[in-house]
Each structure stands twice: as structure tokens, then as C-alpha cells.
Amino acid sequence: MHNADQKINAQPISRSRDGWEFSKADRTWRLNKNTKIELEWVDDLSEELRCSFLKTLHYYAVNNSSSHTRNMAYRAKMFFVFTKGRLDTDTLIAYRANLNVSTEHYLGSLRGFFVTWYMQGHPGINEEFIRTLQAWVLKGNEIGRAVLQMDSQNGPLTDIEMQGVLDGVITCYSTRRLGLETVALILTLLHTGRRSIQIVALKIKDVRATTVNGIAGYEINFPRAKQRHALWRSTFRSYAIDEDLWLILQLQVVETVKKLHSLVEFPLSDSLIQELPLFPDFSAVSCQTTEKDLFDLLQFDYVHATVSICNAALTGFSEKCSIFSERTGKPLDLRSRRFRYTLGTNLAHQGYGIAIVAEVLDHSTLQSSGCYIRSLSDIVERIDKAVAQQLAPLAQAFQGVLVTSEREAVRGDDPGSRITNGRVNVGTCGSYGFCGALAPIACYTCTHFQPWLDGPHEEVLTELLASSDRVWGVTQDVKVASANDRLILAVTEVVQRCTRVKKASSNG
Incomplete structure (x- = not known):
């Protein structure tokens, strides 16, 4: 074993920001229910670079979101594949020259990672490398192309297409071709435009009935996503829903509780039920699971479903009920992000400004919302x-x-x-x-x-x-x-x- 790897092995087990344990010595890091990083490729690096890279990535895994950490690992892998394991100013210049306008943001993403590597004092990066990297003005990731072009394959759905999806889901549910969980997932995506990661992070307590000035209403208290330094389910933003969706979600609550009842041998308290995931994965629960064990699991996302169930629900629906686009004459390619694009586009079309679009879509900045305002001229x-x-x-x-x-x-x-x-x-x-x-x-x-x-x-x-x-x-x-x-x-x-x-x- 390499000396550097022996030092890594000597490190205690770490915990990701989302509460999952991993070791720097492992070649697979599981950072949360939805994020796994494969690192076999680091064995092709020199001992010095491998050790420094893993220490820097470990810092990201502990202090940043799992998705951001995975992105850094992937971008670094692509960099080292191109440079054949070298990390110096010459290979940096060559790598940038290989990028084009649409891919230059790859290096922009990596810049912060390399700066962190250098600032933490890990060997492998010198001052000339950092000065060169920081002197460059790099283009950011292009935002909203599918929205701006009203892309019929990847962009927002038209009103006719959206109505077709809604009618199709209701028909499939009424004829028992779709199960309750699938319908609840699709309708939540369709009505709220929220990201899949937000939907699978929901707990039963997040679906709420409200009363404002004597008027009854309903809302979902969504955990926020893409908050780089925020802990899992630490920040929220509520979204008003109609009674129809609320009733479907109440049926889903009943199914979730019923499913858990069949697995454990202790009574479920009201406080425990409120902490249960709305869309669960109880594979880690058995008749041997105690109430304390379950409460421990509920502190993180261990018993929440993975994001894959959202696209699986859309795929299952598409297989049972083809909804045709009036733009292409072909069945719709349904993915969760298209409902999000549709919500933003509809808000802009109704005359709401960029600040309102950003608020409803739960954007942290206005930058990502501008494409919806600019797309107005393309609406039929x-x-x-x-x-x-x-x-x-x-x-x-x-x-x-x-x-x-x-x-x-x-x-x-x-x-x-x-x-x-x-x-x-x-x-x-x-x-x-x-x-x-x-x-x-x-x-x-x-x-x-x-x-x-x-x-x-x-x-x-x-x-x-x-x-x-x-x-x-x-x-x-x-x-x-x-x-x-x-x-x-x-x-x-x-x-x-x-x-x-x-x-x-x-x-x-």
C-alpha cells in the first residue's frame, strides 16, 4: 500500500453533510441516498496528486452539498483524463484550449476546487498554476436554452400538452392502470414544478392544511434544493396547492403509514408519523427495527425514496398512455424538469416579473429566471x-x-x-x-x-x-x-x- 494511502486509511470514518458515513480510503463514496461517487480512476494518478485530490474532495463532501461534490469529482476526472494525470500550467492551458464556448464552464466549475486545493496547502499545485487560472475570464454555464427556444423535446410544455398529461393521468388512475404513488408523484411535479430532489425529501408533516383570515387552504412546505452550504431539510419554502392535489396526497399518507405498519412491531405515534417520508423506501426497515432505530433513520434520508422514482413514474405513465404533442405529432418525452420549465414560462406569460418567477421557482438568484422573461416572444x-x-x-x-x-x-x-x-x-x-x-x-x-x-x-x-x-x-x-x-x-x-x-x- 502506498504511504499516502496508509495515511488516508488512518483517518477516522467521516460523515457527509447529509449524514452518511464514508471513508477517504474507499473508492466509492456514498454521500446521501441519491449521490454516489466512484473514484477508482484516482489510482491512475501519482501518489502525491491522489492524496491531495482526495483530501480536497473530502473537504467538499463534508462541507458542501453532495451534488456539488459529485460535480467536482466528475469535472476533475475529465480534466485528469485529458491531461493524462498531469497537473501543471502547460496542461491547464492545453485543457482550456480544448474547450469551446459551450464547455468552458467546465473549467469555471473546477477553478474553485483547485483554489481550495492550493489554499489548504496540499502539494501538487503551484502558485503559477493558480495565478494563470485566476487571471482567466471564463464563460458560465449557458442557462435556459431549452426554455428560450421553446424546445419541443426538452423545453416547456404547451397548454395543450399539459392538459393532455393531466387528462391522461386522471384516466389511467380511474382505470387502475397507474398506482396511487405514481399519480401522486406526477401530479406534484405537474402542479408545483418542484425538482425531484425536493419531492422525495418531503415528509408527511410538510403537506399542510391552512387557514388565513378564515379561508381554508392547502400548501406543501418544500425543502429547498441547490443550496450549496445548507444542510438537508434545513431551509424551506411553502407552495400553495389546490384541494384536489391535497386529497391525493392524503391518500398517499395513508398508504405510507399502512406500509410501515406492516413492517414494524410497535405502535406508530402521531409524532413519528409526522416525520415519515411522503414517498418512502422502507428497505432498511424490518420487524427487528425498534422505534429508536426508526427515529435515527428519519434524521437523514435513509428511508426516503430516491429521485429515480420521479422519472420512473413518468416513464411508466408514458408506457401506459401516450400523450401526443401537437407540435411534433409524436408522444411527449416527459421528464420532471419540463414541468418546472412550464411553470416558469406560464408565469412570465401571465405578466409576472423576474422577481416573482424566481420566488415561485425557488431560485436563490435572478440569473436563472431571466430566460423565462426573454422567451415571451416565442409563445404561440x-x-x-x-x-x-x-x-x-x-x-x-x-x-x-x-x-x-x-x-x-x-x-x-x-x-x-x-x-x-x-x-x-x-x-x-x-x-x-x-x-x-x-x-x-x-x-x-x-x-x-x-x-x-x-x-x-x-x-x-x-x-x-x-x-x-x-x-x-x-x-x-x-x-x-x-x-x-x-x-x-x-x-x-x-x-x-x-x-x-x-x-x-x-x-x-
């Missing part, structure tokens, strides 16, 4: 009939089945299943359950709706477009006037399908 205006004709085949908002007559429909023999526009019937509802949705408008995006081939769907479309025009005339607010855009596309698609079927029949 209202949909008219001509545009609807183009977008309807792409959006695929109509979810039902076109039938040639009432006789062919599911429940076609039940007069109570008929859907009317207030004047004549337009189709049949195939659901046997109660529905309080506004017919016939809401029906066109429902999987149970069976429009009749000869139904007056063009009349329904005309009324929807006229209603949008009336709202626009009164409010001059695109957001309000466009509330039924997805319905307009669904009705347009039905009209187009009817036209094609009738044309094929006449030609046949």
Missing part, C-alpha cells in the same frame, strides 16, 4: 379553425371511438347514455359509472366517448371557437381564451375522421 398565439385543422392530427387529443350509429356503440341500447349538445345528440357514453363532467364539451377528450358519424360535431366546433373569440374579446388574455384549445383539437379531429369515413364510403 391563439388557435383558430385553420390552425386547428393542421394541429388536430398531430395532437391526437380525441381519445374515444367513432361509431357509425348509436346501435354500434357500447351502451347504445341505453337512452341514458346519449350525449347531447343541448339541441341534438352527438354520441354515446360507454361508461357505466357516474360522471359529473360538462357534456358534450368534456366528452371529446374522454376514452369512453363514442361520437356518432352523423352527429353535429361541426356545430360543436363552431360554438367552441365562437366561445374562445368571445372570451378573447372580453379579457384580451390569450391564456384565458385558449383554455379549451385541446378540446378544440379533439373536436376538430372527430370532424376530420367523420369526413374521411364519409368520403371513403361514397367512393366505395
Whole structure:
């Protein structure tokens, strides 16, 4: 064993800022539930550089956020791979020359790490290296490209796409194709725009009912994220939610408590229940776990789910219910950050300034919020009939089945299943359950709706477009006037399908 490694091994077990134990001698550092750093590559460094690097990284792991520490380790690895394990002024200059405008921030991130290395007196970096590094003006990471370009693959979702996701989640839950936890995760992402790391850090006590001036309300007290020097769950910012989301989360609370009840052999006190994670991972809990053991685990993120469950929930939803984009005609690529981008974009579109956007998105500075204000010119205006004709085949908002007559429909023999526009019937509802949705408008995006081939769907479309025009005339607010855009596309698609079927029949 190298002498330097022997010195490292002699060090006591350390604890990351998030409370997880690790050793500098290990080649894998687990810093929290979501962060693991692989360090086998350091064995390719010289003894001096390896020892100094691990000491500096250890300082970061103990004093900085786990994600920031992991980023430093990764950037350092890429640096040393390029320089073949050398660390001097010549290799520094060569490394910078290898970077371009979009990657120069890699070195900007590393600058603080190398300065810390030098200031702490670890060998391997000389004064000339630091003077050269500090003299450079390095470009920062480009912020908000997906937002500024309204990227259809990675950027904000349109109102039509968001409504499609919401309708799809509700449909999948009502038909038991999605479980409660998956639905709770997706709806929390969709309604709050919070980061996945914030959602999995939630405890039951963070979902709260409130009363302000005698008015009942609901909120989630979110732990803040990307606070480099803050401890886990040490700072919070509340976010108001509606009753629908609150009720779903209350069901999730019941499931969490029920799950723990089945694992332990002691009664759960109210105080302990409040400390439980909203989205748990109880793999570390068994019938041998005592109440004290559980309280100890709850001090950190040991029994909280990992961030991977958020994207797993979105992937599972996408596999069961493809929501098509009216921009591309392809299924949406759903990732948690897109809901965050959407929230910021919608706030800017509603006229809120950069400070409000930063507050709602929980940004610590205004820098990251500016892209939402600058993206305003790229937002699509209202949909008219001509545009609807183009977008309807792409959006695929109509979810039902076109039938040639009432006789062919599911429940076609039940007069109570008929859907009317207030004047004549337009189709049949195939659901046997109660529905309080506004017919016939809401029906066109429902999987149970069976429009009749000869139904007056063009009349329904005309009324929807006229209603949008009336709202626009009164409010001059695109957001309000466009509330039924997805319905307009669904009705347009039905009209187009009817036209094609009738044309094929006449030609046949």
C-alpha cells in the first residue's frame, strides 16, 4: 500500500453533510441516498496528486452539498483524463484550449476546487498554476436554452400538452392502470414544478392544511434544493396547492403509514408519523427495527425514496398512455424538469416579473429566471379553425371511438347514455359509472366517448371557437381564451375522421 494511502486509511470514518458515513480510503463514496461517487480512476494518478485530490474532495463532501461534490469529482476526472494525470500550467492551458464556448464552464466549475486545493496547502499545485487560472475570464454555464427556444423535446410544455398529461393521468388512475404513488408523484411535479430532489425529501408533516383570515387552504412546505452550504431539510419554502392535489396526497399518507405498519412491531405515534417520508423506501426497515432505530433513520434520508422514482413514474405513465404533442405529432418525452420549465414560462406569460418567477421557482438568484422573461416572444398565439385543422392530427387529443350509429356503440341500447349538445345528440357514453363532467364539451377528450358519424360535431366546433373569440374579446388574455384549445383539437379531429369515413364510403 502506498504511504499516502496508509495515511488516508488512518483517518477516522467521516460523515457527509447529509449524514452518511464514508471513508477517504474507499473508492466509492456514498454521500446521501441519491449521490454516489466512484473514484477508482484516482489510482491512475501519482501518489502525491491522489492524496491531495482526495483530501480536497473530502473537504467538499463534508462541507458542501453532495451534488456539488459529485460535480467536482466528475469535472476533475475529465480534466485528469485529458491531461493524462498531469497537473501543471502547460496542461491547464492545453485543457482550456480544448474547450469551446459551450464547455468552458467546465473549467469555471473546477477553478474553485483547485483554489481550495492550493489554499489548504496540499502539494501538487503551484502558485503559477493558480495565478494563470485566476487571471482567466471564463464563460458560465449557458442557462435556459431549452426554455428560450421553446424546445419541443426538452423545453416547456404547451397548454395543450399539459392538459393532455393531466387528462391522461386522471384516466389511467380511474382505470387502475397507474398506482396511487405514481399519480401522486406526477401530479406534484405537474402542479408545483418542484425538482425531484425536493419531492422525495418531503415528509408527511410538510403537506399542510391552512387557514388565513378564515379561508381554508392547502400548501406543501418544500425543502429547498441547490443550496450549496445548507444542510438537508434545513431551509424551506411553502407552495400553495389546490384541494384536489391535497386529497391525493392524503391518500398517499395513508398508504405510507399502512406500509410501515406492516413492517414494524410497535405502535406508530402521531409524532413519528409526522416525520415519515411522503414517498418512502422502507428497505432498511424490518420487524427487528425498534422505534429508536426508526427515529435515527428519519434524521437523514435513509428511508426516503430516491429521485429515480420521479422519472420512473413518468416513464411508466408514458408506457401506459401516450400523450401526443401537437407540435411534433409524436408522444411527449416527459421528464420532471419540463414541468418546472412550464411553470416558469406560464408565469412570465401571465405578466409576472423576474422577481416573482424566481420566488415561485425557488431560485436563490435572478440569473436563472431571466430566460423565462426573454422567451415571451416565442409563445404561440391563439388557435383558430385553420390552425386547428393542421394541429388536430398531430395532437391526437380525441381519445374515444367513432361509431357509425348509436346501435354500434357500447351502451347504445341505453337512452341514458346519449350525449347531447343541448339541441341534438352527438354520441354515446360507454361508461357505466357516474360522471359529473360538462357534456358534450368534456366528452371529446374522454376514452369512453363514442361520437356518432352523423352527429353535429361541426356545430360543436363552431360554438367552441365562437366561445374562445368571445372570451378573447372580453379579457384580451390569450391564456384565458385558449383554455379549451385541446378540446378544440379533439373536436376538430372527430370532424376530420367523420369526413374521411364519409368520403371513403361514397367512393366505395
